[in-house]
Amino acid sequence: MGEARIHFQARQPDADKAFGLLETALEDEGLPVAISEIDEEKQIFEISVYTMDDLDGVRKRVAELLVPLAPDLDLQIEELPDIDWVSHSLEGLRAVRVGRFFVHGAHERGQERPGEIGIQIDAGLAFGTGHHGTTSGCLEMIERVVTAERPRNALDLGTGSAVLAIAVARLARIPVLATDIDAIATRVARDNVRLNKVGTWVKAETAPGFHHPAFARAKRFDLIVANILARPLMALAPQMAQHVASGGSIILSGILERQRQAVIAAYVGQGFRHLKTLHREGWVAIHMKR
Incomplete structure (x- = not known):
């Protein structure tokens, strides 16, 4: 249906x-x-x-x-009629500027300001155009963490449109594994990776969990970004601890402000320490380090 x-x-x-x-x-x-x-x-x-x-x-x-x-x-x-509402509405969305990132559709290509990193996200069946508070919060946190820590590799868990993976790759020029449980999202992510010419750095995989072979090949990550939901994030805390490098960082989002303390507590229990929280439109992006 x-x-x-x-x-x-x-x-x-x-x-x-x-x-x-x-x-x-x-x-x-x-x-x-x-x-x-x-x-x-x-x-x-x-x-x-x-x-x-x-x-x-x-x-x-x-x-x-x-x-x-x-x-x-x-x-x-x-x-409801079978309409791709993302395709239907994206033309009316204005570009989003977050720090150095300029996230836009095809209709605003070439409008980057000097020093901005343009990311084109065209219509697709996956979450992540940069307009939602969770995505914009992650983009701002990514710029802060990548600039300060210079990670050597990264994971974008629950990649959706791959906007966050593309942001990391364009900013840091490092290998990024972008995974999603939804094969349609993975297809959209691969299309966006090609569109933004970051195929050298970003590899998109459909992976239902950390047991997928893609994670074994990458071993541990200097940076993990996960913009999903609070409950699955809390459940994933032990596995996140196993897959982040010593001294590595995680950026967590998809979390309502009232869920913030519970998520932080789950990760503190796995040896992480909380460094910063960004608040956006009732949502938060959390930076923690292990």
């Missing part, structure tokens, strides 16, 4: 409560939740949950979560 939207309407403040409850409960499951005003005068809002699979299961989960607020809620379902 394609993407579908499970939605319902409610008045404030019930709508705000429902949105907050669903956003908190579903964020780690990767289910986007949105709220929009339908009737300003009557203060009616619509809350939507988007899913691409297990529509019945997600609908049941949403209904169960909302029982305390609205036990008899009538959830509506809308099947």
Whole structure:
């Protein structure tokens, strides 16, 4: 099936409560939740949950979560057209400037300022155009860490569009392994690597975990960048400790501000020390060292 939207309407403040409850409960499951005003005068809002699979299961989960607020809620379902929304919307996105990095689409190619590092990320089916707070925070942290520490190699775990891997390669000119669990993301990453002419340094692989042969070949990394989600990041802490070089750094993102302390604690338990946190639009990028 394609993407579908499970939605319902409610008045404030019930709508705000429902949105907050669903956003908190579903964020780690990767289910986007949105709220929009339908009737300003009557203060009616619509809350939507988007899913691409297990529509019945997600609908049941949403209904169960909302029982305390609205036990008899009538959830509506809308099947959405099969549109590549990244392709559809990227032309309207303005380029992003983060430190020395200039992340842009084809429509703004050649508009780098003197000294800027241009990274072209065209439309694709993978996360990472530079506009989200997690990506921009990582880009700023990458410039700081790479400039200060001069790593000899790097890993971009959960690479998505490969924007972070490309940033490291363009800045440091070092080997970068870019991995993702999604084969489509890996294909998009490889396309972007070719587009940005960093194939000499960046190798993109579909790897479901650290047991993949690509990690064995690279052994340990001076720098690991992981822009995923808080819960998987915490679960990966022991393996991250095994794959970062002594004295190496990790940059972690995809973390909400309220999840920051839990993520830091998981890595401190594996011998890392926290050096800096950048805050962007309710998200954080964390630099730790081992």
